[in-house]
Amino acid sequence: MKNIPLPDPPVPAIEVRGVTKSYGSVRALGGISLSIPRGELFGLLGPNGAGKSTLINILTGLVRRNAGEVKIFGYDVEHDYRITRSLLGAVPQELVYDHFFTVRQTLKIQSGYYGVTRNGDWIEELLERLELKEHEGKTIRELSGGMKRRLLVAKAMVHKPPILILDEPTAGVDVALRRSLWDLVRQVHAAGTTVVLTTHYLEEAEELCERVGIIHRGVFVALDRKEALMRQIHHRKVTLEFASPQSGLPPDLSELGGALTGDGMSATLLVDRSNGSLQSLLGLLGRSSVPLADLQVEGAGLEDVFLQLTDEKGRKGAGSRPAGGSR
Amino acid sequence: MRGLTAESIIPVPFRTLFFREIHRFFIVINQTLLAPVISALLYLFIFGFSLGDRFGSFHGFSYLDFLVPGLVMMGLVNNSFQNPSSSLMISKFEGNIVDILVAPIGHLEIVMGYMLGGMFRGLLVGGCILAVSCFFGVPPFSHPVYLVTVALLSAALFSLVGIAAGIWAEKFDDLALFPTFIITPLTYLGGVFYSIDILPPFWREVSLFNPLLYMINALRFGFLGVSDVHPGWSLAALSTLTAALFGACFAMLRSGYRLRK
Numbered sequence: 272m273k274n275i276p277l278p279d280p281p282v283p284a285i286e287v288r289g290v291t292k293s294y295g296s297v298r299a300l301g302g303i304s305l306s307i308p309r310g311e312l313f314g315l316l317g318p319n320g321a322g323k324s325t326l327i328n329i330l331t332g333l334v335r336r337n338a339g340e341v342k343i344f345g346y347d348v349e350h351d352y353r354i355t356r357s358l359l360g361a362v363p364q365e366l367v368y369d370h371f372f373t374v375r376q377t378l379k380i381q382s383g384y385y386g387v388t389r390n391g392d393w394i395e396e397l398l399e400r401l402e403l404k405e406h407e408g409k410t411i412r413e414l415s416g417g418m419k420r421r422l423l424v425a426k427a428m429v430h431k432p433p434i435l436i437l438d439e440p441t442a443g444v445d446v447a448l449r450r451s452l453w454d455l456v457r458q459v460h461a462a463g464t465t466v467v468l469t470t471h472y473l474e475e476a477e478e479l480c481e482r483v484g485i486i487h488r489g490v491f492v493a494l495d496r497k498e499a500l501m502r503q504i505h506h507r508k509v510t511l512e513f514a515s516p517q518s519g520l521p522p523d524l525s526e527l528g529g530a531l532t533g534d535g536m537s538a539t540l541l542v543d544r545s546n547g548s549l550q551s552l553l554g555l556l557g558r559s560s561v562p563l564a565d566l567q568v569e570g571a572g573l574e575d576v577f578l579q580l581t582d583e584k585g586r587k588g589a590g591s592r593p594a595g596g597s598r
Numbered sequence: 599m600r601g602l603t604a605e606s607i608i609p610v611p612f613r614t615l616f617f618r619e620i621h622r623f624f625i626v627i628n629q630t631l632l633a634p635v636i637s638a639l640l641y642l643f644i645f646g647f648s649l650g651d652r653f654g655s656f657h658g659f660s661y662l663d664f665l666v667p668g669l670v671m672m673g674l675v676n677n678s679f680q681n682p683s684s685s686l687m688i689s690k691f692e693g694n695i696v697d698i699l700v701a702p703i704g705h706l707e708i709v710m711g712y713m714l715g716g717m718f719r720g721l722l723v724g725g726c727i728l729a730v731s732c733f734f735g736v737p738p739f740s741h742p743v744y745l746v747t748v749a750l751l752s753a754a755l756f757s758l759v760g761i762a763a764g765i766w767a768e769k770f771d772d773l774a775l776f777p778t779f780i781i782t783p784l785t786y787l788g789g790v791f792y793s794i795d796i797l798p799p800f801w802r803e804v805s806l807f808n809p810l811l812y813m814i815n816a817l818r819f820g821f822l823g824v825s826d827v828h829p830g831w832s833l834a835a836l837s838t839l840t841a842a843l844f845g846a847c848f849a850m851l852r853s854g855y856r857l858r859k
Binding site for chain 1: 609610611613614615617618621622625626689692693694696697698699700701702703704854858859
């Protein structure tokens with residue numbers, strides 16, 4: 272990155288206020304607000320067509336907002352576009368590439384677009400870290416899907432931006448590569464880079480992100496720290512495994528919503544941790560003659576939060592809640 | 599105080615885009631440089647060298663001498679158009695246009711980068727056609743300054759047409775409209791192979807509305823000192839059109855027309 276003076280820390284890395292965007296009669300963003308402090312690893316979640324990519328594209332300048340304010344380190348993304356684009360590195364969702372050039376040439380050209388020259392050492396390091404070194408002389412067509420994805424990450428980082436935006440970076444990649452990309456994101460974040468991650472893989476957001484925003488039909492339906500969101504889910508899934516096949520459950524367990532599996536060897540039930548049901552269940556199990564072999568209690572994950580919030584909003588209809596704010 | 603450096607005079611993003619455009623067409627040199635030169639060589643051989651004597655003289659020059667400026671202009675115009683138009687269209691098709699759209703490159707730098715890349719290819723092809731034609735006879739270069747000015751302006755004009763077409767086109771079929779229905783007919787009917795003096799009066803008048811007629815004759819004036827139209831008018835028309843199209847391309851990029859949503 273070229274030397275651009277960044278304002279003092281109170282100024283957030285990304286500030287979005289009341290942003291709206293419509294494509295014809297279709298509303299993509301309904302007046303959302305968001306503030307991401309510098310150094311945060313933020314997860315932007317939402318179902319397909321929720322407005323995630325529109326928001327990302329407004330940040331990068333590919334899409335123009337209808338109303339509202341969008342600032343990167345205090346600079347407006349349209350008025351000061353040359354500064355804000357220098358401060359961002361974006362990995363697009365689609366595998367876009369220029370088949371005329373080799374991997375190394377692509378990275379040199381990308382550096383040039385950002386006004387960066389004589390950065391051979393950094394390009395070398397990126398090639399090594401992203402395991403592209405041995406493919407540096409290949410044209411993009413000769414690369415596998417995973418390599419192309421890694422090249423996109425390298426392109427986004429080639430000018431050492433203080434903000435890295437990853438739009439579905441692990442879509443369609445194998446487990447090993449997904450893990451190595453996660454490690455890279457962690458390293459980049461640890462070095463002080465603000466990271467915005469959009470993903471369909473809720474496990475990914477749960478693993479990496481500090482704070483999460485769930486966007487649905489163009490508005491935030493949740494915006495909070497990951498742990499706080501997961502605490503909103505009161506139900507726990509309890510699995511009981513039996514030492515011998517059961518023909519039925521005791522009436523008390525059935526009343527708690529327990530359901531026996533087909534082979535009679537286990538049962539699952541949802542209990543509400545907020546009203547003492549878990550305590551009741553343990554008491555029941557102690558008193559009953561059911562031959563219990565094992566018991567598992569599963570906590571709520573982001574997936575439960577996501578499903579609950581997007582299902583609720585889906586039922587209630589679009590735009591029922593104004594933008595932004597924690598729930 | 600920092601001294602003047604290449605980077606402070608010529609912005610790196612613009613320079614990168616310009617060199618990328620040149621590098622891109624050199625990668626497919628058979629298609630971009632050799633093919634048009636071979637075509638022009640065939641025209642020279644068949645029409646100029648083999649059949650030329652049967653056509654008599656034009657403005658006091660042999661048909662071969664008369665033909666060369668038209669062929670140079672044809673190669674220059676086609677290739678100046680093709681470089682930016684195909685580059686933009688391929689970038690849009692493959693999606694890598696976002697590399698430029700999200701980078702901190704000014705609109706003016708984008709227009710200049712694509713335009714100069716197109717001009718470079720057009721002038722290189724035109725220069726190669728001229729070099730090959732010298733085997734058949736060296737033209738007199740009657741007005742060299744005028745000649746160079748016209749060549750530069752013509753290359754710039756059609757590079758800008760290529761930029762506008764590349765931005766406007768949504769598929770390769772849209773882009774094919776330009777060479778098929780506009781550039782090629784206007785070039786062939788613009789006096790590459792003949793002087794409008796041989797046309798019936800009505801068609802001579804119609805030909806005066808063809809901008810390529812002025813460009814081809816302007817180049818011919820630079821080489822041979824003869825023209826079907828006044829060279830001053832040609833230069834004025836060329837300069838005005840180039841300036842107008844430059845403004846149009848800048849406005850398209852600034853507004854994000856068909857590039858940003």
